[in-house]
Amino acid sequence: MSRIFKDPRLLLLIAIAGAVVAGLSADKMNPYYSGVVIDIGIAIILAVSLNLINGHTGQFSLGHAGFMSVGAYVSAMITLALQKSIGPAALPWAFLPALVAGGVVAALAGLLVGVPSLRLKGDYLAIVTLGFGEIIRVIFQNVEAAGAASGLSGIPRLTGLTWTFTLVAVTVYVVGCLVNSTYGRGFIAVHDDEVAASSMGLNPTRYKVTAFVIGAFFAGIAGGLFAHHKTSITPQVFDFMKSFEVVVMVILGGMGRTAGVILAAILLTLAPEFLRAVAEYRMIIYALLIIFMMIARPQGLFNFERKKKPLAH
């Protein structure tokens, strides 16, 4: 019995079945609640995909919102164009291809960002990814086809619970299996000690770029879901703060701890809904939390594994 549950493919199927059931019962749900639940799903995809880059591979990226925006814009432009040409009836069939297209273009952006990361580490890489995110935003702000500063609106509302949680399951499955595979141990090796990893015959460059491409792909998917959930997007939505929110989720959950990161994504998405009264203090609380965590508990709030070695050097 327990062995069956250890097979990740079966878990994936169960999760997708759960997502379909949830989607079917969605019309009975209060639309406010189902909206929040979709927000949570999108946050999980973002956090788990960033965790592959920041946590498992140890490359500090601050540009996740940039990849997300690429996926959001590309998929929204595809569905908007299709809505005009083939009408709204066939749109649900085009949703997945549009999402994947957004993800692929975001992955290409990830490749573009990944290449300079070959030469950069730590804080430099953080700044460059931040810079890329800002450049992507400035480009969208100026491209007329993407609506320039006013963004895109009237995007068909195609994101439902089924799609969201099927894709959450796929993201967690892909990232989890990748990291736990023989190949994927390389990500962790690069994270722990790049010099040692390359002396064992691993190619750190390839791992870093792979992490960026896969992470960006899922960020693009999350962006597509986001665009078809909110139905309108502007370049300002995908600014540095959005990237930072995802970074907070990864840090809070514990870098490289998938379960912790998922928990943090859920908590941080729900918190503003419950804390409406102190909404104006939200970012102040986030900032204090980050400083406190780094000083007192750098391994993550939800990481209960005992430290194997000191985090020094």
Next chain:
Amino acid sequence: MNEIFQQLVNGLALGAVYALIAIGYTMVYGVLRFINFAHGDVFMLGSFTGYYIAPQIAEWFPLPGWAGWTAVMISTMIICAIIGIVIELLAYRPLRNRPRLTVLITAIGVSLLIEYTCQHKAFFGASQKAFPKLLPAGNFTMGGLSFNTTQFVVLGVTLILLAALTFIVKKTRIGMAMRAVSHNSAAASLMGISNTFIISFTFGLGSALAGAGGILYGMTYTGIEPLMGVNVGLKAFVAAVLGGIGNLPGAALGGLVLGVVETYAGGMSGISTYRDGIAFAILIIILIFKPTGLLGSKQIEKV
């Protein structure tokens, strides 16, 4: 032709502010090897210190006026130096000898804490404020170019501060200690130099320059708001990388180059809307092709 030179003057005035902030990034990077993300916010606090302190100073010295302006500059620089030292003491000192990434994340946290606390209505509020007039307005022409007093003062003050800083770093004992810590902090402490004191001093010096930059920025652009440090700070960081991080003349040069390039780009019709992206494009190109910057020296990574 005349317009090209006029743009050059405007660009240099903007670049001078970048240069003052970039020096703070570069100095802290020199002694602690990390990017102090909160530095741009110290610059913002400098502007707001000037905004709130000017009415107080006006009771003793007439404002706008040169004596009052000097008093505002000096008191702002002192207050910003204290702010910088306190930030280092509370947030970064507990993290000495931790991985650099940990310190970097903390720095981002400090930066956001300052920004969002200041945006709160109990502090400065999120809306833009008009920076008070500190100097009598005036225009004068020199060789067919028109300067206003502010541009002249911005460039002059930057040159004076850069000269003072160079003197401190090159000619004084404490400057020698700073260079020693930056070169090899372990060896420096074996020679009896207190790393802790030097790091505090460096933060103070860098923050004082950022505060001066805040006043000069306020005088030039007149509108100040709590998030102004984000973009200016990032661009100043780009300037520091452009000149070669850890290199003081490089930071000044990088700031001036970036200011001029941005101003010219802002004046060109085709690309003016991309102005904010230019700094980052420069950053990425520099990091890919010449990561040591214009004046930086090569460092070999050791295991």
